[in-house]
Amino acid sequence: xxxxxxxxxxxxxxxxxxxxxxxxxxxxxxxxxxxxxxxxxxxxxxxxxxxxxxxxxxxxxxxxxxxxxxxxxxxxxxxxxxxxxxxxxxxxxxxxxxxxxxxxxxxxxxxxxxxxxxxxxxxxxxxxxxxxxxxxxxxxxxxxxxxxxxxxxxxxxxxxxxxxxxxxxxxxxxxxxxxxxxxxxxxxxxxxxxxxxxxxxxxxxxxxxxxxxxxxxxxxxxxxxxxxxxxxxxxxxxxxxxxxxxxxxxxxxxxxxx
Ligand SMILES: Nc1ncnc2c1ncn2[C@@H]1O[C@H](COP(=O)(O)OP(=O)(O)O)[C@@H](O)[C@H]1O
Ligand SMILES: [Mg+2]
Numbered sequence: 538x539x540x541x542x543x544x545x546x547x548x549x550x551x552x553x554x555x556x557x558x559x560x561x562x563x564x565x566x567x568x569x570x571x572x573x574x575x576x577x578x579x580x581x582x583x584x585x586x587x588x589x590x591x592x593x594x595x596x597x598x599x600x601x602x603x604x605x606x607x608x609x610x611x612x613x614x615x616x617x618x619x620x621x622x623x624x625x626x627x628x629x630x631x632x633x634x635x636x637x638x639x640x641x642x643x644x645x646x647x648x649x650x651x652x653x654x655x656x657x658x659x660x661x662x663x664x665x666x667x668x669x670x671x672x673x674x675x676x677x678x679x680x681x682x683x684x685x686x687x688x689x690x691x692x693x694x695x696x697x698x699x700x701x702x703x704x705x706x707x708x709x710x711x712x713x714x715x716x717x718x719x720x721x722x723x724x725x726x727x728x729x730x731x732x733x734x735x736x737x738x739x740x741x742x743x744x745x746x747x748x749x750x751x752x753x754x755x756x757x758x759x760x761x762x763x764x765x766x767x768x769x770x771x772x773x774x775x776x777x778x779x780x781x782x783x784x785x786x787x788x789x790x791x792x793x794x795x
Contacts, residue, residue, distance in 0.1 A: 538648055539574070539651075539652045540649065540650050540651070541650065541651050541652070541674040541783055542651075542652050542654060542671045542672070542673045542674055543651055543652070543654065543673070543674055543675055543676070543677060543705070543783075544578075544654045544656050544664075544667065544673055544675075544677070545558040545653060545654065545655050545656060545676075545677045545679060546656040546676055546677070546678060546679070546693050546697070547656075547658065547678055547679045547680050547686070547689065547693055548658065548659060548660060548688070548689025548692045548693040549658055549685075549686045549689040549690065550582070550657075550659075551658075552679055552680055552681050552686050552710055553679050553710035553711065553744070554655055555577075555579070555584045555655050555754075556710070557679045557708055557710065557744075558585070558653050558654075559575065559585060559588050559589065559655075559754075559759045559761075560760060560761040560768060561653060561677070561761075561772060561775060561776060561779075562575040562611045562613075562653040563611055563761040564761045564769075564772035564773060564775065565650075565653075565776045565779070565780070566609075566610040566611050567610055567761065568772070568773045568776050568777070569776050569777065569780050571650040571651055572647075572649050572651075573610075573611045573612070573650065573651045573652075573653065574605060574612040574613065574614075574649045574651070574652040574653070575611055575612070575614075575653045575655065576613075576614055576615075576640055576652055576653070576654045577614065577615035577640075577655050578637050578640075578654050578657060578667060579656065579657040579658075580616055580636055580637065580657065580663060581625075581657060582657065583615045583616050583617030584754075585613060585617065585655055586606075586617035586618045587617065587754070587755075588759060589608050589613055589757055589759065590756070590757020590758060591606050591608065591613070591615070591757070592618070594618055594619060595614065595618060595619070595644075598645045600645070602643050602644060602645045603643055603645065604644075605646060606618075614640050614644050616636060616640065630661065630663070631662070633662060633663050634662050634663055634666040634667075637663055637666070637667060638666075638670065641671070658689075659689075660692050660693055664693075664696065665696070665700065668696075668697070668700040668702050669700060673702045673703075674703070674705075674783050674786065675702065675703045675704065675783065676702050676704050676705060677705050677706060677707075677708060677741070677775075678690060678693060678706070678707045678708070678738070679707075679708045679710050680707065680708075680709065680728070680729050680732075681710055681711045681724040681728070681729075682709055682711075682722070682724045682725045682726060682728030682729050682730075683724035683725055683728060684725065684728060686724070686728075687728055687729070687732050690707075690729075690732065703786065704738055705739065705741075705779060705782050706739035706740060706778065706779075706782070707729050707732070707733045707738050707740055707741060708741050708743070708744065709727070709729035709730060709742075710743075711723070711724055711744070712727075712743040712744060712745050712746070713726075713745050713746065723746065729743075739782070741774075741778055742771050742775050744771055747767055747768070749766070750768070
């Protein structure tokens with residue numbers, strides 16, 4: 538049984554959704570001592586397998602379901618391990634949505650406190666069908682402070698509102714870069730903080746631009762899996778706030794067909 542589904546979304550690609558989803562999942566497991574799963578719902582551009590350093594295909598359970606990978610204290614599943622690396626997935630919306638349903642229902646997730654779902658960019662079929670089939674406890678919105686990113690974020694916020702998915706809060710990623718003790722605001726200053734105030738959304742945290750973030754993704758060892766990493770305090774705070782927000786809300790225990 539999966540108690541809480543939390544989606545990590547944004548209207549835009551390349552803003553750090555997957556980075557946040559992976560590190561948040563591990564932070565919830567390591568710092569809050571919860572049972573956590575991570576589902577890569579970005580069918581057209583999966584990246585979770587790479588970020589977790591998983592290269593083998595999934596194994597089947599006795600009941601012929603797929604066994605999720607278990608690494609860095611979490612369970613995870615990504616279609617990225619099932620298709621050859623350079624192959625483009627050319628599914629229409631309905632096929633992509635049914636692939637996601639399989640990743641939810643045909644995977645032996647077992648008992649989970651949280652399933653973190655890394656959404657693809659945009660507000661298309663996958664996002665809609667997930668939000669309509671599952672009772673999502675809430676969405677975490679990731680954006681850079683840049684207006685061009687916020688344009689798409691506003692669309693995502695409206696989509697979540699339309700399908701009655703509560704927005705747990707926002708994360709401002711790539712807030713600034715610090716060089717020689719001086720902060721430089723490459724994508725503008727506090728765009729997400731200002732937008733969150735305007736829309737009365739919880740602001741969860743900001744993440745600076747750090748060279749170790751892409752480095753850790755490429756080698757498949759997420760930063761929150763390491764002791765004393767530069768982002769541990771940030772993700773500890775986000776994980777703590779999320780658990781609090783969800784336990785304060787009326788989220789019920791939800792069963793999926795496992
Ligand atoms: N705070 C950050 N500092 C530096 N690089 C980052 C940061 N957040 C994300 N990145 C990098 O930006 C790129 C896009 O991030 P990713 O998490 O894949 O975004 P999305 O899932 O929204 O497309 C990746 O190369 C990632 O390593
Ligand atoms: Mg991604």
